[in-house]
Amino acid sequence: MTQSVASRPPLLSVNVNAVAYLRNRREVPWPDLIDISRAILQAGAHGITVHPRPDERHIRFSDLPALSRLIAEEFPQAEFNIEGYPTRQFIDLVLENKPHQVTLVPDTPEQSTSDHGWDFAADGGMLLPIAEEFKAAGIRVSYFVDANPSDPALARQAGADRIEFYTGPYAEQTTPGAIAQELGKIKDTADAARALAADGKGALMMNAGHDLTVENLPGLRQAIPDLAEVSIGHGLTADALMLGFPEAVRRYLRVLGHAL
Numbered sequence: 025m026t027q028s029v030a031s032r033p034p035l036l037s038v039n040v041n042a043v044a045y046l047r048n049r050r051e052v053p054w055p056d057l058i059d060i061s062r063a064i065l066q067a068g069a070h071g072i073t074v075h076p077r078p079d080e081r082h083i084r085f086s087d088l089p090a091l092s093r094l095i096a097e098e099f100p101q102a103e104f105n106i107e108g109y110p111t112r113q114f115i116d117l118v119l120e121n122k123p124h125q126v127t128l129v130p131d132t133p134e135q136s137t138s139d140h141g142w143d144f145a146a147d148g149g150m151l152l153p154i155a156e157e158f159k160a161a162g163i164r165v166s167y168f169v170d171a172n173p174s175d176p177a178l179a180r181q182a183g184a185d186r187i188e189f190y191t192g193p194y195a196e197q198t199t200p201g202a203i204a205q206e207l208g209k210i211k212d213t214a215d216a217a218r219a220l221a222a223d224g225k226g227a228l229m230m231n232a233g234h235d236l237t238v239e240n241l242p243g244l245r246q247a248i249p250d251l252a253e254v255s256i257g258h259g260l261t262a263d264a265l266m267l268g269f270p271e272a273v274r275r276y277l278r279v280l281g282h283a284l
């Protein structure tokens with residue numbers, strides 16, 4: 025995962041929360057999170073994302089060691105990304121399971137899904153020592169952000185290696201004007217992130233995720249040609265119910281511009 029980003033399409037990290045959610049409907053071990061993650065990576069996805077929540081309604085804390093082992097032992101080129109709100113319990117869980125990347129998300133425990141990025145003016149001071157703790161353990165730190173041009177600089181001050189655009193507001197638009205307006209905000213924020221390269225600390229790389237689909241990915245790619253990575257769960261899993269995971273992964277890889 026060390027290639028220059030400008031030279032290649034965004035990497036695809038598949039969020040397997042929805043698979044765990046389905047498994048948890050019953051006291052049975054299927055669908056098997058590890059078998060499905062293996063199939064996703066064998067089909068060419070570049071990584072696996074999980075977002076354990078405090079109530080363990082989908083990913084259980086006990087899922088993390090086996091996922092971490094799967095990637096380390098069978099797919100050493102792939103990336104493991106753990107997302108979540110940095111309580112002490114979450115921080116320790118991440119440090120124990122050593123993902124390549126942690127994505128810090130400002131979700132409260134009762135939220136049904138993620139619906140906003142960080143307010144760095146309020147939370148930046150709390151986040152910086154947490155980012156430093158992860159970085160000292162060799163874990164890259166990404167922050168979930170809204171499309172707001174003042175946020176990349178604040179994210180960097182809070183210790184970000186990367187930002188992840190919260191793409192929900194773009195994905196939910198249905199008219200060309202509203203879509204263009206959201207993409208305009210994303211482009212302006214991406215410009216602000218790129219401009220930080222001039223500060224001598226290197227570029228702040230950009231990820232994106234939330235409600236991305238084969239339909240809305242092309243617009244996002246045009247807005248951020250140097251997007252490093254997308255994490256996709258709900259839409260890809262919905263497609264996989266029709267196509268199977270390997271074919272759904274290949275479909276997303278093609279849309280992202282990867283040659284298969």
Ligand SMILES: CC(=O)[C@@H](O)[C@H](O)COP(=O)(O)O
Binds near residue numbers: 039129137234
């Ligand atoms: C940060 C983000 O947008 C995703 O992680 C999303 O929150 C997935 O979580 P759920 O699967 O619980 O909706």
Ligand SMILES: NCC(=O)COP(=O)(O)O
Binds near residue numbers: 257
């Ligand atoms: N980081 C965003 C993510 O993992 C995917 O979320 P979604 O595709 O399930 O909305």
